[in-house]
Amino acid sequence: MLYIPSSRSPSPRTRPVDQSPFLRLPTEIRLQIYALLILPRQPKDLCRSLTKVSSSAQDSYDYEKKLRGTDRPTMADVAHPTLCIRTIDGGCYEERYGKNMSRSTHARSTYTIRADRFRARCMSTTYHCVNIPRIEDHMGIIRTNKQIHAEVAELLYSSYTFDFDTHVEAIRPFLNDLTPCARSSIRSIRFVKKGLAYDKEFDRAEWTSALRYLTSDSSSIRLRRLELGIVAGRPGLTGWDRVATYTPQDFDLLKDADGMQWLQYLLEFKNLYELDVNAIVEHCAHATNSMAMANFIRFSASIESGFSKYLHQRLVGV
Incomplete structure (x- = not known):
């Protein structure tokens, strides 16, 4: 999908991957191309969702870092992009994504936390990225082949800081749901x-x-x-x-x-x-x-x- 074969060339279905002109490029150049597609280009690409997402835990105050000399959160720094992972109310998650969505569509672990005012009640909840980067239009590249998938995944997960703030209970479920390749790239x-x-x-x-x-x-x-x-x-x-x-x-x-x-x-x-x-x-x-x-x-x-x-x-x- 990254090149157009000539009339004499074999079809993309039969042409060996190692003959792809794109994969014959130096790794450094391929990484620069990937970066243009899957990394944020401007601060608004990393801003929080406009939809309020409530936390399940009563004492989960966020201590977000600010860029020096500004009121902008560090998540908006495109040179060092940050993804904010937070524990959210399970009902809020269902409301946003739909109760009838199959787990294969948005599979993620649930976990139990102390939730009410006096910490006497436990509730099942899950995690959520509150500032999903606006790169979804370019993520189709990871489905090209296994080599490109591995290269893009490593660049993607190694380029972000994953910020859990005080929501440390979300660390294990979030990381455990990632593939071994993605997890080892963080x-x-x-x-x-x-x-x-x-x-x-x-x-x-x-x-x-x-x-x-x-x-x-x-x-x-x-x-x-x-x-x-x-x-x-x-x-x-x-x-x-x-x-x-x-x-x-x-x-x-x-x-x-x-x-x-x-x-x-x-x-x-x-x-x-x-x-x-x-x-x-x-x-x-x-x-x-x-x-x-x-x-x-x-x-x-x-x-x-x-x-x-x-x-x-x-x-x-x-």
């Missing part, structure tokens, strides 16, 4: 760790499940870039001024402390080329007589200093 992921002082047991379980999957050899995921946001607490604008921050060496001991077990799973990442650790600062209560809150505030003040250095020493290039 190079960049972003997620956010909720405020440590407000962690709940099911939050810790979701974190553990997600990171075990991301770092397991059986999942075939080979990340090269990780963006880690951590919700930090600061009591007022000057709440960190007199707080003694942790050093990188302190975290060798703290990783085994009560409440820091989540860090042990994070340390399973290997061979990262790039790591971006940033504090997402929110107001929190003063420590007063609470040792747990005092530890949270001290850790929060250390995220972009001692903690970031510690993770770079342990995860980047190791």
Whole structure:
């Protein structure tokens, strides 16, 4: 479908694939052609859907990153495009795509989360990309043949950052639904760790499940870039001024402390080329007589200093 044979040439049905003029082009040129077709060309190609998609989880606040000096979300950066994967209400998904659509049309895993105001009810839900890129008109190229499909899929999945924000419960179902080829092509992921002082047991379980999957050899995921946001607490604008921050060496001991077990799973990442650790600062209560809150505030003040250095020493290039 990418060339027109002459009258003396065999038909496309019988002509060997390795004789295709397109496939005889250097790989670098083919990748440039694919990029023109399947990667976003302008910021509006990555904007959120105009249709509101409600989340199932009550505490799933999105901490979206902004482009430096602008109010535009990073998802609109065509140089480093981002796809935002979120847990959504199952009813909302059916309303958008139709209850009678077969699973083969939009097959995806469902999973259970704590959903109501008091977390006493569990509900079945699924995930959704809230900013599906506007490239559907060009995706027919992947059906040309197996070689082109593999090349396009690798370029497509390796070019995007998959942003789960605080919806870490969606990480495993989303990645598990991908083909092994697509999953192994992913190079960049972003997620956010909720405020440590407000962690709940099911939050810790979701974190553990997600990171075990991301770092397991059986999942075939080979990340090269990780963006880690951590919700930090600061009591007022000057709440960190007199707080003694942790050093990188302190975290060798703290990783085994009560409440820091989540860090042990994070340390399973290997061979990262790039790591971006940033504090997402929110107001929190003063420590007063609470040792747990005092530890949270001290850790929060250390995220972009001692903690970031510690993770770079342990995860980047190791």
